[in-house]
Every structure is written in structure tokens, then in C-alpha cells.
Amino acid sequence: MLGASDLVVGRGGVALLEGLSLAVGTGDLLAVRGPNGAGKTTLLRTLAGLQPALSGSVDVAPDTLAYASHADGIKPSLTVRENLIFWADVFAAPDGIAPAVAAFDLEPLLERLAGRLSAGQKRRLGLARLMVTGRPLWLMDEPTVSLDSSAVAALAALLQAHLAGGGAAIIATHLDLGIEGQVLDVTPHRAQGRTAPRGFDEAFA
């Protein structure tokens, strides 16, 4: 579903991770591990096509992936239903919002303003948003942030269902979700000699 070979990713022209090769197929889960600031987010954004790789290539069909950053992408002044319908329309989701609503138990919250939700409920809405995209490959950046243990378990169960249904996921996380999958520890791939080129100014990179 997604392949990358000899990938070098970086921010502002400075390489963070190099020599990355990965392959994710149907039903695969790839957990990206590494210390803070190692470049996990940069790697995910590069895989999502939001920023170009410094070298190497990412091989993925652009209409297969959905990217979720730390933020949930939720508008507080719209209701839960309006938030979901918007994303379903943008992605022209064939099934509409019903499956996502059922999966995340959002039915009683549908008419509530998203700004009035608790942090955990917001996260559930954020994950439902990922689901209504109808895309098979999920790129998730720290999806367990601010979730309690029962919500983490719910997320793990959902991911398992997604994988079993022919999906795939690449997740940057510190927590072990208890799902069988590949683990990519980025520590050995950290770029050496991370010095900025002469005259380099991040603002103009």
C-alpha cells in the first residue's frame, strides 16, 4: 500500500532521519518509535505528501491515505454531525457518516457543539473524522495523547477492526497499543552531523 526506499526526511533543509526503507501492506500496522524531536512527525508528514523528502522516494497512491496530526481538526462552533458531514463531503465518502458514528459511539453527541465536548470525546470525534474519509491507510501522530486507559483500549480495538477490514496504519506513538505489527525505531536512522548549511536561514528555506 505504501512503500519507501532510502528515504531522507528533514525540516527546513536539515536532514533528521536517513536511510529509511519501509513497506506497509494491507492489514499492516507500523509503529514508529523514537525519542522526542527525532523526526517522527516529520516522517509522517513526508509520507503523507505534506512535505517533500530530501532524497529517496515515497511510493503511495495519493487517494489512499488520511493524515491525523496531534490536532483533531474539529471546529468548536459546529456540531458533531456538521463536523463529520463536512469531512464526509470533502472526501466524497461513499458510506456517509453512519459507520463512524456507530464505531465511536457518537450517536448521543451528534447535535452537541464540538466545542462543548470533553477532551476524550473530542479525540473520539477526531478519530471518527479519520474514519469518514474512507481512506484505507491511516497516518496517525500520537493518537493516544490525552486519552485515558479505557479510551486507549477502545482505540486499539478500533484499529484492530480497521486492519482486519483491509486497512493499514502508521502510528507514531510511545504507548504500546497491544496490536501485533511492525515496529520502526527511528533512533539508528538519525542523521549524523546535523549542522545547518552556511548562511542557512530557516525562515527562507
Added chain:
Amino acid sequence: MIALLRRDLMLAVRAGGGFGLALAFFLIVVVLVPFAIGPDPSLLSRVAAGVLWLGALLACLLSLDRLFALDHEDGSLDLLATAPLPLEGIAAVKALAHWLTTALPLVVAAPAFGILLSLPAPGFGWLVVSLLAGTPALSAIGTFGAALTVGLRRGGLLLSLIVLPLYVPTLIFGAEVARRGAEGLAIGPALPLLAGITCGTLALMPFATAAVLRRALRG
């Protein structure tokens, strides 16, 4: 794209969207002018067209900094960029939404505010025509400026500094159309030039905006 437009219109009308802020600002500018330059109707009617244009232009600036910043903060922009919409289309829709929610109310209210400045009677029609022809350019250029400053903290001031010089041609010809209309002169080439600027801006700006957004997403 229609979904995005509908969402942006909905967000603007809902609480916290800042809808009506530009209109209130425009009104305050217009009300303050007689205090500053004196209540003499003949003096006011001479400057009315220019003041109305300037007020509308400044009011247009107010909501620009939120155009992409909110979507950037909450992660919507990342997901939109991976959505099956071209970024150029997103940029065009954003500009259209800004025009509908900010500029169009100003155009509609401008004649009423013209009364406050004793705008001469023949000027009302031309004021509306010039604003209708000019404000789409303000929205399109402003969207470009908003994309340029999207990742910056307190980018609002920088946004004004970038956008205002780009507004100059529109202001010159827009105010000229309104002034000539108010004084009962022939409009001359000012209106075609104004419309030309707007058409050129509308054609080019979505591409420039999309290019800048791509740059901003690299983080």
C-alpha cells in the same frame, strides 16, 4: 468545494466567527470621520467617496488573519491538503467565502453609510458598482497574504503590511470611479481598469496562494 464553502459560511455566521465585525468597524470609521474633519456637509461630500472606499478596504483586512490560521491550528489544513481537492480550489473557495461574509455586507451597507457622509446623490450607484467590481480583488489578494503568514504567531500585523501595498491599485481606481460618479463626471477608463485588475487578480491569486500554502505546510 461546495462543502468547504458551506462550512466556511456556517463558521462565519456562528458565534466566534467574527461575522459583522468588519461591518461594525466600517461604521465606526465612517462615524469618526466627521469628528476628525468637521461636520461641514460640502467638505464631507467631497471626501465621502474616498473615505468610504478606504473604510471598506480597511474593514476587509480585519478577518483575513483567521482565514487560514484557524484551519492551520486545528489540523484541518493538513487534512484538506491530503483531501481530493486541489489546493488552488481551496484557495479560491476561501477567497470566495471571505468575499461573501466580509466584503459583500460592506458593499450592501456602503450606501447607507454614504448618507452619513452626505455623499452626493449620483454617487450612490457608482459607489456600489465600484465596490462590487473592486472588493473581489481585495479578498483574493488578502487570501494570498493570509496564506503567506499562516504559520506565524501574531502574523496579523505582518499580513496588513504585506497586503496593504498590494491594495493600492484597486483603491486608486475604485475610489476614482466612486469620486467621478459622485461629482457627476464621466467615469472614463477607471472602471474598466478596476475590473481588469480584479479579473487578473482572481485568475492568478489562487495559484499563488496554493504555492505559498504548500510552502507553509512543509512546516
